[in-house]
Amino acid sequence: MNYKKTMAEYPELKGSDTVDFALVHKRDKDAALWKLLRQKVLDRTDNIDVWLSSRAQHLIQEPGSKIIRGVQIERDGKLLNIHANNGVVMTSGGFENNPELVQTYLHSVRLTPLGTLYNRGDGIHMVQEVGAKLWHMANYESHGILPGLTFKEGENERGRQIAWPLLSHGSIFVIADDGTRYFQEDAKHRHGHITTHGSWLIPMNNQHPYIVFDQAQYNDFKQQLDDEGRLPYPEFMDKLVKADTLPELANKLDVSAANLGQTVTDFNAYKAEGRDFAFGRNPESMRAFDGGPYYAIAAANDVLNTQGGPQRNENAEILGVDNKPIPHLYGAGELGGIVANCYQGGGNLAECLVFGKLAGEHAAVVKTDADVVDADEANGINDLADGENLSNVKLDADQYLGSSNAGLGGKVVVRLTYTGNKIQNVEVVQHHESEDAGLVAVSELPKEIVAANSTDVDAISGASASSRAIKEAVKDALGKAEAMHN
Numbered sequence: 001m002n003y004k005k006t007m008a009e010y011p012e013l014k015g016s017d018t019v020d021f022a023l024v025h026k027r028d029k030d031a032a033l034w035k036l037l038r039q040k041v042l043d044r045t046d047n048i049d050v051w052l053s054s055r056a057q058h059l060i061q062e063p064g065s066k067i068i069r070g071v072q073i074e075r076d077g078k079l080l081n082i083h084a085n086n087g088v089v090m091t092s093g094g095f096e097n098n099p100e101l102v103q104t105y106l107h108s109v110r111l112t113p114l115g116t117l118y119n120r121g122d123g124i125h126m127v128q129e130v131g132a133k134l135w136h137m138a139n140y141e142s143h144g145i146l147p148g149l150t151f152k153e154g155e156n157e158r159g160r161q162i163a164w165p166l167l168s169h170g171s172i173f174v175i176a177d178d179g180t181r182y183f184q185e186d187a188k189h190r191h192g193h194i195t196t197h198g199s200w201l202i203p204m205n206n207q208h209p210y211i212v213f214d215q216a217q218y219n220d221f222k223q224q225l226d227d228e229g230r231l232p233y234p235e236f237m238d239k240l241v242k243a244d245t246l247p248e249l250a251n252k253l254d255v256s257a258a259n260l261g262q263t264v265t266d267f268n269a270y271k272a273e274g275r276d277f278a279f280g281r282n283p284e285s286m287r288a289f290d291g292g293p294y295y296a297i298a299a300a301n302d303v304l305n306t307q308g309g310p311q312r313n314e315n316a317e318i319l320g321v322d323n324k325p326i327p328h329l330y331g332a333g334e335l336g337g338i339v340a341n342c343y344q345g346g347g348n349l350a351e352c353l354v355f356g357k358l359a360g361e362h363a364a365v366v367k368t369d370a371d372v373v374d375a376d377e378a379n380g381i382n383d384l385a386d387g388e389n390l391s392n393v394k395l396d397a398d399q400y401l402g403s404s405n406a407g408l409g410g411k412v413v414v415r416l417t418y419t420g421n422k423i424q425n426v427e428v429v430q431h432h433e434s435e436d437a438g439l440v441a442v443s444e445l446p447k448e449i450v451a452a453n454s455t456d457v458d459a460i461s462g463a464s465a466s467s468r469a470i471k472e473a474v475k476d477a478l479g480k481a482e483a484m485h486n
Ligand SMILES: Cc1cc2nc3c(=O)[nH]c(=O)nc-3n(C[C@H](O)[C@H](O)[C@H](O)COP(=O)(O)OP(=O)(O)OC[C@H]3O[C@@H](n4cnc5c(N)ncnc54)[C@H](O)[C@@H]3O)c2cc1C
Pocket: 054, 055, 056, 057, 091, 092, 093, 094, 114, 115, 116, 118, 119, 120, 121, 122, 123, 304, 305, 332, 333, 334, 335, 345, 346, 347, 348, 349, 350, 352
């Protein structure tokens, strides 16, 4: 057996053989990494300040240079501007507790968090204010009790992660808001993603999904309770909705009775046929529904953690919408994680460590900012006004400049070569005319003026304003030439 390959959640992906487990010691699930890191911070108390209950609100960015100079933090009801000599590292985690961001990016009215209740996507708003480019916003991970689902809890309560075979084996299935089944309940999932026509996706989000089962399944749950003294989800029995008939259950769940009835009929037929024609559930895991009573328990779409946030490069520098690093701004952890869709389990903590180290090292480098234009240095630049300056147009003997503001795009400037009372040459040296007929006038009209030795020529069709401006500019230059010759 290839040990490393079995470590990867997506073994089919390129590079998956590099996925491995790294443990702090030969046990897991005892928070050893957290305790180790926490102690290392405490060991450096002389050099590291730690502020709790201090919510960062905004990054402080220098206009012009775009350098991040610090962070504005609310602490004890006061707003404090904290200066950063060389860099700020954004590590404020995900946005799973921000309903607006969840709705916008994850297509759900509400996802029940399985982890922290405090990550509200502040970092996303902060980096947006300074022009960062966002990536991977639509990707998140899930776990729960079934792919993408946990039991429904109250507002601001965490969801549970429970492996419980009876939830997907027997006369039991999950219904969507319309009372129909919508995924393979016994599917192998990868952080909540199941194969959907060849792609790994979290089953669609619903507002009030339910797990529905019959009396025989209830008896199995009851048996487990009697045998083990408690169920994996102790509140299970208390939260059940019970009804004698399917229409009555549908009514209690506020779903279509016709859909629920048909779904049970289909489920039973698939079992009899030996094949789940709808979703490919293993028929061995299916038992036909009996005559009731029937039961349901409310489920909820859950989220383990989000991945989206500001894009960062290999130096942990956060990029702006122009793909260039925003000076002095760095990122690590799941705020802008590198996972686009297929999350190799364990990768989140790995990138906390890897990008945390990179970000810290780069942020600590003393900056000279020689390559960043400072706002003061940029003052006084006026490309528009500079374009009006004609001092850089070279003039030989017998050459004269003329200009007109009558062009469609504004100023038109010509260089006239004039000897022996004859127009020898006309060059348009500055113009802002349109790319179609205007450009024809710019290239053709000077030739006609030279041939006629006069500005009394026909305008170029469709470019009367440009033609008029060129003729006016030539007349202006002719005036200067004649003044020289008289
Ligand atoms: C139940 C569960 C199990 C998991 N298991 C694994 C696993 O086995 N392996 C793995 O690799 N990953 C796992 N993950 C994912 C992994 O834990 C996270 O991706 C990782 O902890 C993210 O770390 P972070 O430092 O980026 O963000 P977080 O740990 O979320 O820390 C962000 C911090 O920023 C704070 N914060 C937020 N906003 C502000 C603000 N405005 N001002 C100041 N502070 C702010 C928050 O309070 C929080 O303390 C799991 C996640 C969960 C929920």
